[in-house]
Amino acid sequence: AQSVSQHNHHVILSEAASLELGCNYSYGGTVNLFWYVQYPGQHLQLLLKYFSGDPLVKGIKGFEAEFIKSKFSFNLRKPSVQWSDTAEYFCAVTMFSGGYNKLIFGAGTRLAVHP
């Protein structure tokens, strides 16, 4: 079955630490890849996206993600986290089925950054 896996459910870091959140998907066709973020008390919003081209994509607030097609992975990174990065992060993948793109989410990773 088509699915998206996020390796870490909870991550706790200190400010200035580096971050890497893992995401793998199971689907052999063409995909669009996303990371969405939900800050406390706010709605889900797009952090970054990959459709095609350079597999290293940069998003808002210093986040970046790398698409490795051979590993079916789209890991999220940030070299130095801030307290304001405390949020829940969702990896999502579109899988083409029945003539349209279906967006499937991972279970999410809850990140807590301590000052």
Place this chain on the structure above:
Amino acid sequence: EAGVAQSPRYKIIEKRQSVAFWCNPISGHATLYWYQQILGQGPKLLIQFQNNGVVDDSQLPKDRFSAERLKGVDSTLKIQPAKLEDSAVYLCASSLVNTGELFFGEGSRLTVL
């Protein structure tokens, strides 16, 4: 630009009662989605509309859930009768084109007692 509007934000009902959620997408967005997010899980697609037609409702429990988007704009999601396991946040999202880039509303949190 106004975002995706949802109401109510919170609803508490007893099992076997009914509830309805409303969503108004961003103006001009043809695709509308309803997702269910249970605590500790990622959003699960319940139904996807393209204009006022359904393109995917494969994970909608049709014996109790229904959704409509009559004029291709706003949408309602209804649960009747509700079960305890329906406790979740119901997210509405819309998109201009079907690429996966979605704009989400604040969500409607349902508690079934």
